[in-house]
Amino acid sequence: MAGKRDPGHERHSDDPPIVVEGLVNRFGDFTVHDGLDLTVNRGEILGVVGGSGSGKSVLMRSIIGLQQPTAGHIDVLGHAITEVDPDASVGVRSRWGVLFQGGALFSTLTVGENVEAPLKQFYPELSDDLRREIARYKVLLSGLPESAVTKYPSELSGGMKKRAGLARALALDPELLFLDEPTAGLDPIGAAKFDRLTVDLRDTLGLTVFLITHDLDTLYEACDRVAVIAEKKIIAVGTIPELVETGHLWIEEYFNGPRGRAAQGAHQRSRDAGTSA
Numbered sequence: 270m271a272g273k274r275d276p277g278h279e280r281h282s283d284d285p286p287i288v289v290e291g292l293v294n295r296f297g298d299f300t301v302h303d304g305l306d307l308t309v310n311r312g313e314i315l316g317v318v319g320g321s322g323s324g325k326s327v328l329m330r331s332i333i334g335l336q337q338p339t340a341g342h343i344d345v346l347g348h349a350i351t352e353v354d355p356d357a358s359v360g361v362r363s364r365w366g367v368l369f370q371g372g373a374l375f376s377t378l379t380v381g382e383n384v385e386a387p388l389k390q391f392y393p394e395l396s397d398d399l400r401r402e403i404a405r406y407k408v409l410l411s412g413l414p415e416s417a418v419t420k421y422p423s424e425l426s427g428g429m430k431k432r433a434g435l436a437r438a439l440a441l442d443p444e445l446l447f448l449d450e451p452t453a454g455l456d457p458i459g460a461a462k463f464d465r466l467t468v469d470l471r472d473t474l475g476l477t478v479f480l481i482t483h484d485l486d487t488l489y490e491a492c493d494r495v496a497v498i499a500e501k502k503i504i505a506v507g508t509i510p511e512l513v514e515t516g517h518l519w520i521e522e523y524f525n526g527p528r529g530r531a532a533q534g535a536h537q538r539s540r541d542a543g544t545s546a
């Protein structure tokens with residue numbers, strides 16, 4: 270698609286698509302981040318975990334330019350997000366999609382119209398027919414039935430709302446996908462399906478995924494690496510075995526507590542079933 274695509278758009282560059290350096294976020298005298306560093310590699314699904322209120326969502330909002338940090342540098346797809354002016358950032362903003370907690374769908378629009386909204390904004394030159402067809406394709410890609418296109422958000426289950434939000438996040442063929450607690454509120458089967466969908470979309474569309482979650486199963490099933498926020502910083506980033514090796518108390522309790530062990534056991538069983546099939 271042409272339109273307002275970022276002229277610097279290069280899908281095959283090996284540069285990390287997200288680099289955060291020395292991030293500081295303060296609200297009054299309350300400090301959320303104090304010198305936070307993070308690099309997200311191209312093509313990976315990076316899980317971001319941390320206790321409630323540790324600053325996961327504020328980090329995501331800073332990266333996508335919704336939160337002006339107190340200090341620090343954030344580079345997304347080669348653009349300095351913290352310095353870019355709103356007009357110049359229009360192009361780079363079309364290169365990521367975001368699924369907010371709860372889906373954040375427009376309640377007065379159908380699912381199809383929700384997906385069409387960013388297309389209208391960034392590609393006003395598209396014909397109505399083509400825009401509708403692209404939206405329909407994204408709805409199907411997100412695992413919803415065709416009939417969902419004309420439904421309103423109030424007519425959808427929680428899991429369907431997440432998928433509709435995902436379809437909207439995919440509307441502009443993004444390179445980066447931000448997911449804020451995508452499996453929260455889903456039943457275990459729905460959550461597992463969503464995890465698989467995330468991996469499939471990454472594999473087929475070549476996405477890089479920044480995924481905030483409290484869901485240990487998601488970390489095991491979908492994430493390549495996990496970044497841990499604590500003490501106002503990223504205290505560790507790596508595969509789950511690498512994190513556990515750090516010996517950090519919070520990480521130890523998180524992954525080796527009863528829920529962590531249950532998730533690890535379930536992951537091992539599904540791997541064993543896969544290799545013996």
Ligand SMILES: Nc1ncnc2c1ncn2[C@@H]1O[C@H](COP(=O)(O)OP(=O)(O)OP(=O)(O)O)[C@@H](O)[C@H]1O
Nearest residue numbers: 296299301319320321322323324325326327328483
């Ligand atoms: N706009 C704001 N003004 C003041 N404080 C804020 C603002 N946004 C976030 N905070 C505070 O910053 C801290 C981090 O919030 P954030 O939403 O990033 O946490 P989180 O790690 O995503 O938590 P959870 O896992 O519960 O969703 C919280 O204490 C929150 O109250």
